Amino acid sequence: MNKLMKSFCIGILALSVSFLLLVNSSSAQSITLTLGSGQDKPGETVSLSLNLSDSNSAASFQLTIEYDASMLENPTAVRGSSLISAEKFIYQYAR
Structure with missing residues (x-):
């Protein structure tokens, strides 16, 4: 996979997540989810940060x-360290 293809893939991933806006129904407070960007050489690992603003109310x-x-x-x-310190967990599965 070349660098342009990997950048394109990361862009698609960012777009698919960027539409998410979570609202806490009890306080009607907005919570925003943002995805960082990154690129690397084909075959290398790419790390992206997924950040949740005002995560204390979620x-x-x-x-x-x-x-x-x-x-x-x-x-x-x-x-990440925030989830670990808050004792939050990630459940994931692949389709």
């Missing part, structure tokens, strides 16, 4: 990330 959320499997393989999610 008890949980669910999202689906769609991607072109011919351009990105073996996507995984890991908990």
